[in-house]
Amino acid sequence: MSRRLERGTRLLVATHNRGKLEEIAHLLEPYGVTVVGAAEMDLPEPEETGTTFVENARIKAHAAAKATGLPALADDSGIEVDALGKAPGVYTADWAETPDGRDFTMAMEKTHARLVEAGAAEPWTARFCCTLVLAWPDGTDAVFPGVMEGRVVWPMRGDQGHGYDPIFQPEGHDLTFGEMDRWEKNKISHRADAFRKFVAGCLA
Numbered sequence: 359m360s361r362r363l364e365r366g367t368r369l370l371v372a373t374h375n376r377g378k379l380e381e382i383a384h385l386l387e388p389y390g391v392t393v394v395g396a397a398e399m400d401l402p403e404p405e406e407t408g409t410t411f412v413e414n415a416r417i418k419a420h421a422a423a424k425a426t427g428l429p430a431l432a433d434d435s436g437i438e439v440d441a442l443g444k445a446p447g448v449y450t451a452d453w454a455e456t457p458d459g460r461d462f463t464m465a466m467e468k469t470h471a472r473l474v475e476a477g478a479a480e481p482w483t484a485r486f487c488c489t490l491v492l493a494w495p496d497g498t499d500a501v502f503p504g505v506m507e508g509r510v511v512w513p514m515r516g517d518q519g520h521g522y523d524p525i526f527q528p529e530g531h532d533l534t535f536g537e538m539d540r541w542e543k544n545k546i547s548h549r550a551d552a553f554r555k556f557v558a559g560c561l562a
């Protein structure tokens with residue numbers, strides 16, 4: 359049984375990714391907690407030295423809780439493509455890194471190019487994973503994993519969402535995440551799956 363966040367609590371959402379922050383703020387809306395973003399608090403982006411989603415989510419959540427004295431919720435996420443040995447996985451953001459910042463069009467092109475090079479047969483099955491960690495200022499935490507199965511599609515479709523959304527078509531749906539509005543995506547996404555467990559564990 360994890361500790362719960364009372365209504366009215368200030369919760370630090372420890373992400374520098376605006377797309378994630380918007381989704382998490384929307385998911386939190388019904389629960390009466392006050393969302394504080396990492397950028398508002400001028401928090402540095404900690405180095406993500408872990409080799410798993412949970413390790414990296416813990417690094418981000420504990421750094422933020424320690425720096426602010428607030429309970430902090432971090433999200434580490436990524437896409438695992440089966441024909442690429444589950445790459446890019448925990449390195450999903452790294453595949454978009456350029457000297458001038460992140461370029462997700464390039465990262466999606468790279469994903470597609472690797473699949474073509476590998477001669478992988480379609481469907482290109484894949485899943486989005488999300489691990490949420492709630493860290494308390496006293497150093498304790500709780501972990502909530504989430505997943506959405508689907509496939510990589512090409513060409514990219516849709517200009518909503520963020521990151522790799524235009525090439526991910528969730529199982530049982532005809533639209534990519536990039537073609538869905540935030541409400542539709544937030545009903546079925548890996549983040550929504552993890553969030554349901556977080557709600558059951560930590561929110562009223």
Ligand SMILES: O=c1nc[nH]c2c1ncn2[C@H]1C[C@H](O)[C@@H](COP(=O)(O)OP(=O)(O)OP(=O)(O)O)O1
Binds near residue numbers: 372373436519520547
């Ligand atoms: O729903 C999603 N739709 C599309 N792409 C997504 C999603 N969720 C994660 N992704 C991709 C992009 C992101 O850059 C990377 C996670 O990397 P990850 O380190 O967890 O996040 P990040 O560096 O963007 O922000 P931060 O660490 O400050 O939370 O996976």
Ligand SMILES: [Mg+2]
Binds near residue numbers: 406451
């Ligand atoms: Mg990151």
